[in-house]
Amino acid sequence: MAIAAVRLNQLVETKARILDAAREAVALSGWKDAQIALIAARAGVATGSVYRYFDSKADLYAQVLGLVSEREVAVVAAIVEAEGSASQCLVDAIYTFSVRAMRGRRLAYALIAEPCEPEIDAARLKYRAALADQIARLVRRGIANGEFVEIDANVAASCVTGAFMEALVGPLAPEAAPDSDAAKAIAQSIAGLAARMLFRHATPELTPVSRASA
Amino acid sequence: MAIAAVRLNQLVETKARILDAAREAVALSGWKDAQIALIAARAGVATGSVYRYFDSKADLYAQVLGLVSEREVAVVAAIVEAEGSASQCLVDAIYTFSVRAMRGRRLAYALIAEPCEPEIDAARLKYRAALADQIARLVRRGIANGEFVEIDANVAASCVTGAFMEALVGPLAPEAAPDSDAAKAIAQSIAGLAARMLFRHATPELTPVSRASA
C-alpha cells in the first residue's frame, strides 16, 4: 500500500511535469510552441506518454489554461471577499489582476489576447466568465449598499471585465515592455477607469497599496 | 478598351461574389464552414478559382473581416464626427454599434467572440484597434472640452471598447436570442455604463433616439 502510494505519486508528478512544461513553453514563446512533441520533450517524456495523461491536445491546454486561470481567479476572489468598500475592493481587484498580468506578461498575453486555436479560444471564454462572476458578486454588494449605480450585475461585470482585459492587450503585447513602474501606472489608470463605470458618487482613491503585492 | 473594361468588371464581380459567399457562410453558421471548397461552391466557382483572387484562406478571411469591419468602423466614425457633446456622441456610438451587432447577431458573434483560427484572431485585433482609434478621437474631444476626466485617451478608448465588446459576447452568443426590444435595452445599459467611465459629471440621458437607426 505504501509503495502503491509512491507509484501513484509518480503518476501525479509526471502529469504535473507535463502541465508545467506546457505552461512554461507557452510562457516562453506562446502558442506556436504548444505542440505535443515539443512539450513532451520539454517534460522529458515520450510523445505518446502525454496521451496517458491527457485525452487530446485540446484537453491538455484547457487544463493548462484552467490551472493558471484558477490561480488568478482565486486572487481576485480573495480581494472580492475582503472587507472594505465595494468600490475599493473593485479597484484593488482590477489593479492587482493587472499588475500580476504584466509581471507574467508573456503568459498573460497568451491567455488573454494572443491569436490561438479555436479550442483554446473556447477555454478562454470560460476563464473570462469565471472572472466576470467574481466581479459580479462585488457589483451586487456595491449595489446593495448604495455605492454603485443600480444596474444589471452581470452586464456590469462583463463591462468591467472587458474594460480591463482589453486595456491590458496593448501593454501585454510582446512589442510593448513597460517597466515595473510604468506597469503600475497603467494598472492604476485601468483600475480607476474601469471602476468608475459603477460609482454612484465620487471616485475613491486609486492607491491600492496594501493588497497590491498579492 | 471598352471590352477590356467589361472583362475587368467581371473579375471584380467574381471577387465580390466570393467575398459575399464567404461572408454569408460565416453569417449563417460561423467559422466552421469557412472552408475554401464550401465557399467556392457557394460562390459558384471552382475551388482553385478562389486562389486567383486571394493569396490564401487567411487572406480571404482577413478581407471578409476587413470589409465588414470597415462598415462598422465607418458608422462609428460618423457618429464620432457628429455635432453634439462628446458624452452624447459616445453613448450614441456604443448604442448604435451594439444594436447593429445584435441585429446581425451571428456575423457579429463570429467577428467578435466565436473561437476561430489564429489568423482570423489576428485580424480581429486590428478591427478592435480601429474601433478603439475612433473612440480615442472622441475621448480626446471630451477631455479637451472638459466633459471627460483627464486620462490617457488610448487607455480610456481601450477600456471603453473592451467594455462594450465584452458585454456583447453574452447577448450575441447563439444560445441567447434577445428580441429587438430586449436588444435595445441591453444596448442602452451597455452604452450608459461604458460611457460613464469617462464622465466628469453627471450621466447624460441614455436615449440616443435619432441616430440609433443608422
Place this chain on the structure above:
DNA sequence: TGTATTCATGAATTAAGGTTCACTATGGCA
C-alpha cells in the same frame, strides 16, 4: 478565322502535426 492570353476547373497533392499502437522497461509481488 487563327492565335495568344487570360481565366476557370477540380482532382490530385501536400503538409503538418495530432494520435495511435505494437513493443519495451519497470517495479511490485508470490
Place this chain on the structure above:
DNA sequence: TGCCATAGTGAACCTTAATTCATGAATACA
C-alpha cells in the same frame, strides 16, 4: 527468481483541408 500489470516509447499512421497545376474554355485582337 519469475511473472504480471502498468507506464513509457517514438516511429508510423491518419486526418483534414489548404493549395497546386495540367488541362480546357473563353475572350481579345489581327
